[in-house]
Amino acid sequence: MTRLSGWGRTPVAECRVRKARSEADVARAVAEGPMIARGNGRSYGDPAMSPGLTLDMRGMDRFLAFDAETGILVTEAGALLSDVIETFLPRGWFPFVTPGTKFVTIGGAIAADVHGKNHHGDGSFRACVEWVDVMEADGSVTRVTQDDDTGRFGTICGAMGLSGVILRAAIRLRPVESAWIVQETIPVQTVEAAVDAFEARLDVPYSVAWIDCSSGPPTLGRSLVMLGRHARADELPTSKRKAPFKVARPRKLAVPVDFPSFALNRLSVRAFNALYYRMGARNAGETLVDWDRYFYPLDAISGWNRIYGRRGFYQFQCALPLPTAREGLERLLTDISATGLASFLSVLKRFGPDDSPLSFPCEGYTLALDFPAGARSLALLERLDRITLEHGGRFYLAKDARMTGETARAADPRLAAFRDLRQARGWAGHFVSHQSERLGL
Ligand SMILES: Cc1cc2nc3c(=O)[nH]c(=O)nc-3n(C[C@H](O)[C@H](O)[C@H](O)COP(=O)(O)OP(=O)(O)OC[C@H]3O[C@@H](n4cnc5c(N)ncnc54)[C@H](O)[C@@H]3O)c2cc1C
Secondary structure (H helix, E strand, C coil), X not given: CEEECCCCCCCCEEEEEEECCCHXXXXXXXXXXXXXXXCCXXXXXXXXXXXXXXXXXHHCCCEEEEECCCCEEEEECCCEHHHHHHHHHHHCEEECCCCCCCCCEXXXXXXXXXXXXXXXXXXXXXXXXXXEEEECCCCCEEEEECCCCCCCHHHCCCCCCECEEEEEEEEEEEECCCCEEEEEEEEECXXXXXXXXXXXXXXXXXXXXXXXXXXXXXXXXXEEEEEEEECCHHHCCHHHHCCCCCCCCCCCEECCCCCCHHHCCHHHHHHHHHHHHHHHHHCCEEEEEEHHHHHCXXXXXXXXHHHHCCCCEXXXXXXXXXXHHHHHHHHHHHHHHHHCCCCCCCEEEEECCCCCXXXXXCCEEEEEEEEECCHHHHHHHHHHHHHHHHCCCEECHHHCCCCCHHHHHHHCCHHHHHHHHHHHXXXXXXXXXXXXXXXXX
């Protein structure tokens, strides 16, 4: 048995874990059932842990084919997005959609149907998935294409591994001329102004705002809105133009030990946030930053999840529909700033239209932030759940570690239909995670 958790380090469970290296290994695990596939464990809570068998897919990480004309990569599901970037960025290709860490597997990215800073224009990860090979509950393998008219594609993307094991996939990469991003930083004093900034610049491919959640009125939700687009080769300074894909390796920082719980308190978070805001505001306007700094600032600090100490932390991420988003964000941020429990890592993004059957995004805004595990945070999170529900919002299963099934179903009626489908298709007996049990899926 192995002690497992997600990235938030809570909950922890003793799990029976096996590594898959081939399709036959997956078939054996599925036949034994109940089981769940695990990618790189970057989801925060318990979706990649099973009370039955947890099948580690990292052993299936080979690239199988690449078409340099179309940018379509066929890869096994356990390959990391970081491997994709390392191999293909020097040839002029970048992931079409990427979450805020590059250390996710392709299987995990499809199963959670992850979103990036470009959802408003490009949609979520499934937009670049041409097909997936999925192992069904009876051990057969189906190739499911994006335009498949049976609806099966929509029951894989965002299904959190609960409808089969993804073995391999064909994903379309994006052609880019350089490894550089033209970043524009816009400091704003309130969340209302942040939303205005997003709405005014929907034509920019990437956008994200870092929010200072410890700041109350009159600067509730003061933020740094960071827009970005891939730099063309002819925009680079001459020194970089000769090797447009070459960037200096970032200095690797690491958190070597679990921080004691007193290290993160209201004062230290407040001070950090104020400093971060001031430094960001000083760099307002356009700058050229490399892809790693723009997309993955947190990856530069390995093991950053240890700063919350041994007890771990919860992440809260909701999506609020466009018509209620402004009011909902104000309510959420008012409550968060009043408790003083806010984290440094609070992020706001704009979602574009999305009508997929299971995926998290809906047109509007998504707010994500961390709280140290503990009773006060749990009480706050329940209030945030209620505010989200009152504004017609929903929650991201890839970040969830503690919601009740009742809350999840109230927020997202699609889950009740998915539960029925799992029963009807025989998935419920085979693909089971701690999260699916907790939420009654
Ligand atoms: C720092 C950080 C930033 C993040 N930023 C974002 C973000 O901006 N946007 C976003 O959308 N997400 C974000 N995430 C969440 C992360 O992208 C997702 O949780 C992703 O699913 C993790 O991939 P993984 O390979 O680690 O999968 P795991 O965490 O191991 O598993 C996640 C889910 O995928 C399923 N799964 C994994 N592999 C397979 C497979 N082969 N077949 C079937 N099911 C499978 C698992 O059963 C589980 O339900 C972030 C996470 C971190 C730690």
